[in-house]
Amino acid sequence: MSFSQTWKGSSMSSMMPPGLAPHSPFGVSQELMVASANLARQHPGVRLHTHMAENQQGNDFLRTTFGLTPGEYIKKVGWDRDDVWLAHCCHLDGAETKQWAQHGIGVAHCPSSNMRLASGICPVRDLLDAGVNVGIGVDGTASNDTGHVLMELRMAMLLQRAGGNPKGMSAREALLVGTQGGAKNLGRDDVGRIAPGMAADFVAWRTDGVSFAGAQHDLVAALLFCTPGLAPVDLSVINGEVIVKDGQLTPCNLQEIIQEHNRRSLALCSHITQQGRD
Numbered sequence: 001m002s003f004s005q006t007w008k009g010s011s012m013s014s015m016m017p018p019g020l021a022p023h024s025p026f027g028v029s030q031e032l033m034v035a036s037a038n039l040a041r042q043h044p045g046v047r048l049h050t051h052m053a054e055n056q057q058g059n060d061f062l063r064t065t066f067g068l069t070p071g072e073y074i075k076k077v078g079w080d081r082d083d084v085w086l087a088h089c090c091h092l093d094g095a096e097t098k099q100w101a102q103h104g105i106g107v108a109h110c111p112s113s114n115m116r117l118a119s120g121i122c123p124v125r126d127l128l129d130a131g132v133n134v135g136i137g138v139d140g141t142a143s144n145d146t147g148h149v150l151m152e153l154r155m156a157m158l159l160q161r162a163g164g165n166p167k168g169m170s171a172r173e174a175l176l177v178g179t180q181g182g183a184k185n186l187g188r189d190d191v192g193r194i195a196p197g198m199a200a201d202f203v204a205w206r207t208d209g210v211s212f213a214g215a216q217h218d219l220v221a222a223l224l225f226c227t228p229g230l231a232p233v234d235l236s237v238i239n240g241e242v243i244v245k246d247g248q249l250t251p252c253n254l255q256e257i258i259q260e261h262n263r264r265s266l267a268l269c270s271h272i273t274q275q276g277r278d
Contacts, residue, residue, distance in 0.1 A: 017186065025073060026065075030066070030076070034078055037081075047084070049086070050079070050087070051087045054090055055091065069096070071093075071096040085106030087108045087139065088107075089109075091120055092123065101127075106184065107122065107134045107185075109156055110122075110136075110152070111156045112152055113143040116143055116144065125168050134181050135182035136156060153177065156177065157224055171221040174224060179193065199239055199240075203236045204233065207219055211231065
């Protein structure tokens with residue numbers, strides 16, 4: 001764990017906090033899950049993450065292979081602690097919701113991935129009401145072709161209303177999930193809010209464009225309902241450094257990166273297609 005000692009994941013404003021993240025109960029052994037927990041807890045600030053209860057097949061695997069429910073499994077491998085946050089959690093029962101709350105286990109809600117893969121809908125409203133911390137996730141390129149956090153928050157908000165409850169989630173609740181909820185999942189008390197003493201991380205949008213037209217009475221809710229946030233931000237400051245100014249990346253030439261990305265992507269796809277023909 002020399003990486004942890006070098007980067008000091010628990011230090012203020014760390015840009016690269018380390019963690020251990022074995023993929024899932026169906027992807028690694030119970031022994032590795034236990035060893036990961038033991039190793040992480042030898043190093044302050046190192047947290048634990050895995051996928052859990054993403055779909056019914058995953059729950060069926062736990063029951064068939066180990067004779068356990070998701071709640072029983074995480075208890076057996078020592079992951080029922082407040083240094084753990086779990087992706088998805090679409091298929092939890094009431095007892096597991098209480099277990100998550102009692103032990104301080106966080107959830108990373110990945111709405112677009114869950115919809116794309118037909119995994120289910122995370123019961124975010126029930127989790128929040130029970131006292132479970134919920135943050136937002138995108139799950140990665142294997143199941144989500146964008147990493148747009150505000151789009152995920154919009155989807156999260158709408159999904160909690162789709163079952164018939166118009167108060168399933170408000171825009172402000174969704175924004176709290178995406179900021180303070182995410183910070184808490186990562187064990188961070190220096191990010192997630194704009195306040196004195198916090199890390200200088202924030203984004204900003206102009207409010208005089210067409211996206212905010214007619215929404216001046218509630219600009220906060222408009223970020224999700226009117227989707228101006230789906231366009232590039234006008235300003236982004238990360239750890240005190242201006243990364244986006246006037247909608248343009250400052251540290252690099254974006255067009256050159258896009259061209260190189262497309263070149264490599266086409267080459268890879270061509271290679272895969274050729275292998276399929278062979």
